[in-house]
Amino acid sequence: MRTVGIAATAHYLPERWMAAREIGLASGIPEAVVAEKFGVRGKHVAAPDEHVSDMAVSAGQRALDAAGLEPREVDAVVYYGSTWKDHAVWQVAPRVADRLGCTEAFALELDYVSCGTPVALRVARDMLLAEDELRRVLLVAACRESYLVDYDDPGSRFTYNFGDGAAAAVLERGLGRNEVLGSHMITDGSFSRHVKVPAGGSVEPASEQTVRERRHLLSVEDPADMKARLDPVSLPNFVRAAEVACKRSGISLADVSHLCGIHMKRSMHDELVDALGIPADRASYLDDTGHMSGVDPMLALDRAVAAGDVRDGDHVLALAAGTGYTWAATVVRWGEENA
Known part of the structure; x- marks a missing residue:
């Protein structure tokens, strides 16, 4: 039976770190609330001349180095980060x-947001298994x-923990270790218009007025309605995505050894960990980076492996959700095939 494994992971974080105190001063929210309720001790912020491509290249090069590969040995480069x-x-x-220098690779863009890591793992695994x-x-x-x-927009408070960074991974068919297993996704498109940058697209082209009214920043169309409708379904959908991904991997939630999820407020994280039945010390929490679109679970995995929190034989659950709204999960069995 053919398998696909993770040969290496890597991440990159910008040098500047914006502490909770600075976030508090910018937003008018007390530092203690930012740190405790939002769950952000601080986050990394890219330099003004440091862009998504720069950070992706840094993380990608580190992943290639960790895998011991030359760029020409890569068959596809898949981007799955912020849009x-x-x-x-x-x-x-x-x-x-x-x-x-990946001159032999084709490029593929996955237009996903915060649910990117489990989606990308699924797509890459399926491509490698399908194409000889x-x-x-x-x-x-x-x-x-x-x-x-x-x-200055209290309606978009959930974005105050958004930070900058990058992550990367090399997937290889027939590797014999760190096998990517089953996945599952759930989408509720009724949330598709809630979170967006209002101006700059065909519905509302850029103009002097849109710039003046700051309509090129992230905003929530109706925060109260979104919360009222999202709160009842978010946790069940996270759990359902995880359950089905585990079932497709031949395991149950009880077999999950470590959770690598997206950053969220502390109370929601605790609820999710409890609902999944995963011990709190076996779930990564990125309180020093905040939320970084599709980067979070891959960065969490890279850190957890480096710290020795993920060991051979462990089942790792990459779990995420992204505005749109899509919940996604993928299971990875870490270590050698026979461990």
Whole structure:
């Protein structure tokens, strides 16, 4: 039976770190609330001249180095990070492939947001299993959405924890370790118009007025309605996505050894961990980075492995949700095949 495994993971974080105190000063929210309720001790912020492509290249190069691969050995470069990139109506994957020297690879762009990691793992696994000519895929994701946060808009408070960074992974068919297993996704498109950058698209083209009214920053169309409708379904959908992904992997939730999820407020994280039945110390929590679009679970996995929190034989659950609204999960069995 053919398998697909993770040959290496890596991440990159910008040098500047915006502490909870600074977030509090920008938003008018007490530092203690930012740190405790929002669950953010601080977050990394890209330099003004540091873009999604730059961070993705940094993480991608680190992943290639960790895997011991030359760029020409990569068959596909897949970008799955933030949809807010260096330019509008533009793909970052070809730029990353070119800068890394992946001259034998085609480029693929997955237009996902916060649910990116489990989705990308699923797509890359399926491509490698379906196409004999593919051997290795480089996944890269980056986020620079700290620059889309409007601290003067209380309706978009959930974005105040948005930070910047990148993550990457090399997937290889027949590797014999760190096998990518089953996945599941749930989408509720009734939430599709709630969270967006209002202006700049065909519905509301950019103009002097849209710039003046700050309509090129992230906003929530109706915060009260979104919360009222999302709260009852979010936790059940997270759990359902996880359950089905586990079932497709031949395990149950009880067999999950470590959770690598997206960053969320502390109370929701605790509820989710409890609902999944995973011990709190076996769930990554990115309180020093905040939320970075599709980057979070891959960065969490890279850190957990480096720290020794994930060991051979462990089943890791990559779990995420993204505005749209899609909940996604993928299971990885870490270690050698026979461990």
